[in-house]
Amino acid sequence: MTDSRNLFNKVWDLxxxxxxxxxxxxxxxxxxxIHEVTSPQAFAILRERNLKVAYPERTVATVxxxxxxxxxxxxxxxxxxxxxxxxxxxxxxxxGIRLFDLVDNRQGVVHIVGPEQGLTLPGMTIAxxxxxxxxxxxxxxxxxxIGTSQVADVLATQTLALAxxxxxxxxxxxxxxxxxxxxxxxxxxxxxxxxxxxxxxxYEYAGDVFDRMSMEERMTVCNMSIEGGARCGYxxxxxxxxxxxxxxxxxxxxxxxxxxxxxxxxxxxxxEAQFDDVVVFKAEEIEPTVTWxxxxxxxxxxxxxxxxxxxxxxxxxxVISEAxxxxxxxxxQPIQGLxxxxxxxxxxxxxxxxxxxxxxxxxxxxxxxxxxxxxVVPGSQLVRKQAMEEGLDKIFEEAGFEWxxxxxxxCLAMNPDKLQGNExxxxxxxxxxxxxxxxxxxxxxxxxxxxxxxxAVTGAVTDVRELE
Amino acid sequence: MVQAITQVTGSAVPxxxxxxxxxxxxxxxxxxxxxxxxxxxxxxxxxxxQDPAHPFxxxxxxxxxxxxxxxxxxxxxxxxxxxxxxxxxGIQAIIAESYAEIFFGNCVSLGIPCVxxxxxxxxALTKLISADPRTSVAIDLLAQTLTAQSESGQxxxxxxxxxxxxxxxxxxxxWDFLGQLLDGEPKVRAQVARIPYLQKFAV
Ligand code: SF4
Numbered sequence: 001m002t003d004s005r006n007l008f009n010k011v012w013d014l015x016x017x018x019x020x021x022x023x024x025x026x027x028x029x030x031x032x033x034i035h036e037v038t039s040p041q042a043f044a045i046l047r048e049r050n051l052k053v054a055y056p057e058r059t060v061a062t063v064x065x066x067x068x069x070x071x072x073x074x075x076x077x078x079x080x081x082x083x084x085x086x087x088x089x090x091x092x093x094x095x096g097i098r099l100f101d102l103v104d105n106r107q108g109v110v111h112i113v114g115p116e117q118g119l120t121l122p123g124m125t126i127a128x129x130x131x132x133x134x135x136x137x138x139x140x141x142x143x144x145x146i147g148t149s150q151v152a153d154v155l156a157t158q159t160l161a162l163a164x165x166x167x168x169x170x171x172x173x174x175x176x177x178x179x180x181x182x183x184x185x186x187x188x189x190x191x192x193x194x195x196x197x198x199x200x201x202x203y204e205y206a207g208d209v210f211d212r213m214s215m216e217e218r219m220t221v222c223n224m225s226i227e228g229g230a231r232c233g234y235x236x237x238x239x240x241x242x243x244x245x246x247x248x249x250x251x252x253x254x255x256x257x258x259x260x261x262x263x264x265x266x267x268x269x270x271x272e273a274q275f276d277d278v279v280v281f282k283a284e285e286i287e288p289t290v291t292w293x294x295x296x297x298x299x300x301x302x303x304x305x306x307x308x309x310x311x312x313x314x315x316x317x318x319v320i321s322e323a324x325x326x327x328x329x330x331x332x333q334p335i336q337g338l339x340x341x342x343x344x345x346x347x348x349x350x351x352x353x354x355x356x357x358x359x360x361x362x363x364x365x366x367x368x369x370x371x372x373x374x375x376v377v378p379g380s381q382l383v384r385k386q387a388m389e390e391g392l393d394k395i396f397e398e399a400g401f402e403w404x405x406x407x408x409x410x411c412l413a414m415n416p417d418k419l420q421g422n423e424x425x426x427x428x429x430x431x432x433x434x435x436x437x438x439x440x441x442x443x444x445x446x447x448x449x450x451x452x453x454x455x456a457v458t459g460a461v462t463d464v465r466e467l468e
Numbered sequence: 469m470v471q472a473i474t475q476v477t478g479s480a481v482p483x484x485x486x487x488x489x490x491x492x493x494x495x496x497x498x499x500x501x502x503x504x505x506x507x508x509x510x511x512x513x514x515x516x517x518q519d520p521a522h523p524f525x526x527x528x529x530x531x532x533x534x535x536x537x538x539x540x541x542x543x544x545x546x547x548x549x550x551x552x553x554x555x556x557x558g559i560q561a562i563i564a565e566s567y568a569e570i571f572f573g574n575c576v577s578l579g580i581p582c583v584x585x586x587x588x589x590x591x592a593l594t595k596l597i598s599a600d601p602r603t604s605v606a607i608d609l610l611a612q613t614l615t616a617q618s619e620s621g622q623x624x625x626x627x628x629x630x631x632x633x634x635x636x637x638x639x640x641x642x643w644d645f646l647g648q649l650l651d652g653e654p655k656v657r658a659q660v661a662r663i664p665y666l667q668k669f670a671v
Pocket of ligand 1: 430
């Protein structure tokens with residue numbers, strides 16, 4: 001008999017322990033990742049109720065959000081950050097949880113570390129107190145962000161009360177044009193489906209464009225599912241997935257790996273798989289994309305001009321006007337040539353080795369434009385080490401970039417890396433919300449790491465294809 | 469068992485804007501903390517600094533219990549600090565056109581009902597409470613209605629929506645899920661035996 005369930009429903013069914021009175025399922029969580037910002041209050045709940053961690057071996061901790069990227073000497077200069085750091089160290093010690101801390105070279109942004117270590121595997125349910133947990137869906141897992149009360153639920157029971165979402169297949173077929181990256185694909189999808197288009201849905205990304213992508217590119221796509229309103233997004237496991245996992249420290253080994261790979265591949269949505277909705281995009285229509293506003297859907301192709309307010313439905317016009325005002329931009333102006341003050345390469349969206357390689361390729365032999373501050377923050381210590389072995393740090397530094405330690409850094413600016421005043425930042429991160437990069441009036445333009453590199457060396461938004 | 473929440477009544481705060489993300493509700497710098505205490509005073513801090521007319525700045529909306537918002541409220545970061553900040557500021561329920569999913573779930577875990585109303589009704593409600601901030605707004609979760617009555621006797625009545633699971637949890641006092649999840653332990657153990665990656669991929 002053929003299974004007409006899509007991957008999402010197969011994996012969900014396997015983890016549903018019972019139906020609760022609310023109609024929600026009690027879902028077992030295969031991997032729980034925690035970090036310093038959203039976990040301390042959860043451990044406080046455990047202490048208050050005198051509870052233990054139910055499956056301590058299924059939770060892994062690292063530190064990323066508050067980590068300074070210039071000096072990690074303790075105590076941190078920021079005493080609040082130091083307090084959070086000590087809290088996670090103590091909580092992990094007291095409750096028997098594995099912690100990749102700053103002196104462990106496996107430390108990094110939680111969504112980079114999980115896949116890198118082989119903790120993230122197909123067919124798992126993965127939760128973390130962080131909305132970009134959707135990243136791990138690249139492996140064909142159900143991965144989603146949760147709040148702190150739910151972090152406590154997972155710690156105490158390894159389960160969550162959740163309602164099953166619907167599943168939408170988002171197909172992209174055809175050939176991407178040169179200079180168009182995974183980041184552009186997801187920005188395009190968000191632009192077309194809107195920032196709340198995915199609410200109530202999990203996204204299955206399918207089609208030959210995703211089939212051809214590397215695991216790192218797939219992670220970039222799944223990472224930003226949440227920006228489109230979808231709590232999780234995933235890609236069916238295939239040989240690319242299996243090859244990526246093989247040999248990673250926490251992945252199954254030997255015969256167990258062979259058995260695992262067979263099971264993983266069997267989970268993929270088949271030809272007959274059913275979906276609640278299907279949308280299709282043509283790869284050829286996707287341009288190098290840049291956001292101009294204050295939501296990730298407010299974007300244009302680099303060759304386009306900014307839209308007019310009147311071109312939006314009446315209901316949307318208020319938020320569009322708000323975006324123009326905050327960004328201090330005008331209707332109809334070209335995005336190309338817009339001056340930038342800061343260039344940031346990093347984050348769980350685009351802080352992996354392939355991102356740094358691509359940016360370095362653009363930067364090589366060029367120099368950061370006068371007056372632009374440019375920094376590269378590798379997503380993990382291992383990404384950083386790999387990049388240094390390849391000499392990428394030298395390329396960036398010779399070009400005038402700052403080469404930093406691993407962490408979230410200017411993606412959300414909880415550490416000392418912040419925009420000043422109303423600076424404009426070309427950023428490879430995922431959110432262009434008001435104030436996101438640390439200055440309440442700072443302005444963020446999201447784009448691919450190659451486009452950030454191009455902006456850094458020219459001092460303005462530039463079509464990266466013109467630098468090739 | 470926590471308290472059952474069947475209705476919330478009080479004055480309201482009008483914030484009928486779309487796509488308000490959780491970074492705006494509580495900027496990241498205030499997340500440098502190990503408890504949620506004290507977050508209330510920083511709710512919407514950067515928006516308030518830039519806009520003196522922000523409703524959270526205005527004397528007449530202090531003490532408001534019900535927040536009236538637009539579409540996709542609470543999008544972005546999963547930080548529970550956002551509903552915690554609103555709750556500690558005094559908000560006990562939200563009426564909006566729609567919500568981001570993680571924010572919605574966080575609110576349910578804290579016993580904050582989030583109901584949906586049509587744009588037209590939200591606009592009528594906003595008009596009423598802006599004209600008379602002492603307007604009393606009542607949300608009845610069981611009947612799924614909202615009733616707003618200004619001091620001058622003007623009224624807005626509307627139906628509101630709430631997903632059945634959230635409604636059940638809030639109105640029966642089942643919104644603290646931890647107890648229920650702990651009780652499910654035998655079923656969890658049985659399920660663990662069937663999950664391949666927990667059994668060396670041999671099941
Ligand atoms: S890199 Fe940015 S989006 Fe990713 S986990 Fe860190 S703060 Fe969140």
